[in-house]
Every structure is written in C-alpha cells, then in structure tokens.
Amino acid sequence: MFAVELSAVTFRYEALLMRFDLAVEAGESLAIIGPSGAGKSTLLNLIAGFEAPLSGSIRLSGVDVVGLPPARRPVTMVFQDHNLFAHLSIFDNVALGIDPSLRLKNGDGARVDAALAEVGLAGFGQRKPEQVSGGERQRAALARALVRNRPLLLLDEPFAALGPKLRREMLDLVNALRRARGLTVLFVSHQPEDARHGADRVAFLQAGEVQRVAPTSEFFAEPRSAEIAAYLGETEG
Numbered sequence: 001m002f003a004v005e006l007s008a009v010t011f012r013y014e015a016l017l018m019r020f021d022l023a024v025e026a027g028e029s030l031a032i033i034g035p036s037g038a039g040k041s042t043l044l045n046l047i048a049g050f051e052a053p054l055s056g057s058i059r060l061s062g063v064d065v066v067g068l069p070p071a072r073r074p075v076t077m078v079f080q081d082h083n084l085f086a087h088l089s090i091f092d093n094v095a096l097g098i099d100p101s102l103r104l105k106n107g108d109g110a111r112v113d114a115a116l117a118e119v120g121l122a123g124f125g126q127r128k129p130e131q132v133s134g135g136e137r138q139r140a141a142l143a144r145a146l147v148r149n150r151p152l153l154l155l156d157e158p159f160a161a162l163g164p165k166l167r168r169e170m171l172d173l174v175n176a177l178r179r180a181r182g183l184t185v186l187f188v189s190h191q192p193e194d195a196r197h198g199a200d201r202v203a204f205l206q207a208g209e210v211q212r213v214a215p216t217s218e219f220f221a222e223p224r225s226a227e228i229a230a231y232l233g234e235t236e237g
C-alpha cells in the first residue's frame with residue numbers, strides 16, 4: 001500500500017489541463033521540481049484537499065480522500081509564506097496546529113514544547129515571530145505542522161527564502177524528523193540542489209504532468225531528457 005497514490009487525477013486552471021499519476025512509498029522523501037507553472041503547488045493542494053480534482057482518485061494510506069476536507073486528511077502542510085500570526089507568540093502559533101481556537105487541554109502545552117524542542121526552538125516559545133530569524137520562523141511553522149501528528153508532511157517551498165547552508169540544515173532537520181516519526185515527505189523546491197541533498201526520489205513536473213520519477217542519483221545522472229536538461233540549465237546557470 002502506498003502512502004500517496006494519485007491515479008488519473010485531472011484538474012484545470014483556464015487553458016492548462018493537468019493530469020497527475022504518482023505513487024509514493026510510506027517513509028519516503030520525494031522532491032517535486034519543474035518549471036514555473038508546471039503544477040507543483042497544484043499537486044500538493046490536490047493531495048491536501050485545498051483543491052478538488054475534476055476526476056481520478058487520490059488515495060492516502062489506501063483511503064480515497066477525494067471529497068474529504070483538508071482537516072480530515074492524514075496530511076499537514078507548510079508553506080513558503082509561513083502564515084505565522086504576528087501578534088501571537090511562537091508558542092501560540094504552534095498551538096494553533098492543535099486547536100485553531102487555542103483552547104488547549106491538559107498535556108497540549110507539553111506537546112507544543114516538545115515540538116518546539118524537536119525543531120531546535122526550545123526556549124523560543126514566548127517570542128513573537130518578528131523576534132526570531134527567518135529560518136527560525138520556518139522552524140516554528142514546521143513545529144505547528146508536527147503537533148498535528150499527521151503521517152504525511154507536504155512542504156511547498158518553505159525554505160525558498162533561506163540561503164543554501166540554512167536550506168541544507170532545514171532539509172536535514174526534515175529528514176531527521178521524517179525518520180524519527182516515520183513520516184512521508186513531499187517537498188516542492190525551485191532548487192535542484194535541495195532535491196540532490198534531501199530527497200530519496202525526484203518527480204519532475206512539466207505542463208501539468210508528472211513527466212519523470214526516479215531515484216535522486218538516477219534522476220541527475222546523464223543522459224537527461226531534453227526537458228530536464230533545459231530545466232536544469234535554466235535554473236542552475
């Protein structure tokens with residue numbers, strides 16, 4: 001049974017008809033790369049339930065989730081724009097992952113503290129988002145995703161604004177959390193280097209389709225398809 005399985009999933013934005021087929025094993029880390037407008041964010045949004053397909057099936061751990069709202073899917077997601085509330089402390093921002101109205105029950109506070117410690121933010125709970133660095137804000141967003149205890153973690157370019165060294169550190173953190181918690185991770189990145197560094201396999205999207213999926217070392221090995229060579233030339237220049 002796959003952690004994620006999309007079969008003939010179609011979706012349309014104006015002129016672009018997308019059609020996705022993809023299978024991801026439990027515990028895997030999959031990088032999703034491809035040109036701007038290829039459908040990378042749309043693919044994650046379909047899995048998370050922020051968009052509904054025209055047709056096809058989306059199975060998560062064997063269960064067809066089409067029609068289920070995002071909150072009822074075994075999924076948690078982190079975005080590039082971390083969506084932290086400026087007026088709330090880091091602790092409260094993370095606690096929103098447990099209860100959006102911040103009515104915490106016994107033990108919830110300890111869960112928030114544990115998640116903050118897991119992402120390297122022990123002791124940062126009482127600061128406001130503006131009082132921490134960009135990398136630390138993304139760690140907080142990751143902690144908020146983790147407290148939801150979902151087996152599938154989707155990352156839509158969450159580290160795009162960080163420099164290369166920090167991005168590698170964040171990918172290492174994600175992979176450590178993946179192993180410790182047995183998560184399946186799908187991450188979108190514009191940096192092929194992120195895929196090389198942090199993914200077991202790479203999915204290359206082009207014009208609304210998954211054009212190639214391969215183990216990372218195989219994906220980057222020669223010979224490459226014309227489309228992949230063009231993409232890598234375009235972005236590595």
Ligand SMILES: Nc1ncnc2c1ncn2[C@@H]1O[C@H](COP(=O)(O)OP(=O)(O)OP(=O)(O)O)[C@@H](O)[C@H]1O
Binds near residue numbers: 014034036039040041
């Ligand atoms: N809300 C929307 N309304 C109309 N068209 C949209 C909308 N969101 C995305 N699109 C279009 O759908 C296509 C796929 O967009 P998507 O954001 O999934 O691509 P992407 O690969 O994530 O791109 P990028 O790398 O630039 O973020 C693009 O052609 C885009 O213009």
